[in-house]
Amino acid sequence: MNIKELQQYVSRFCDEKGFEGIPLETRVMYLISEIGELTDDLLEIKGATTEKQEVIKRNIGHEMFDVTWNIFDLANKLDIDLEAAFKEKMNINENREWKT
Incomplete structure (x- = not known):
């Protein structure tokens, strides 16, 4: 799934579930x-057993999806093409220098 497809999925899901008016x-x-919630899982993983870390990693993946989903919904509400925005920002970053 690419950025455009994910943005369309979020739009359809919102329409189907009645979230479009939020x-x-x-x-x-x-x-x-x-x-x-993502932060809570990240804080928990450090002291966890290897077995528990695998469960937490799965939860982290789900929380990352939730964070991303909300960003994509915001983009849809603002009529922002995230794929175009990502490409533009990648070009900006290409020649950018950061102070470390």
């Missing part, structure tokens, strides 16, 4: 909540 501010709060 305001931007609410979607951002959901995004922050999902980042918090």
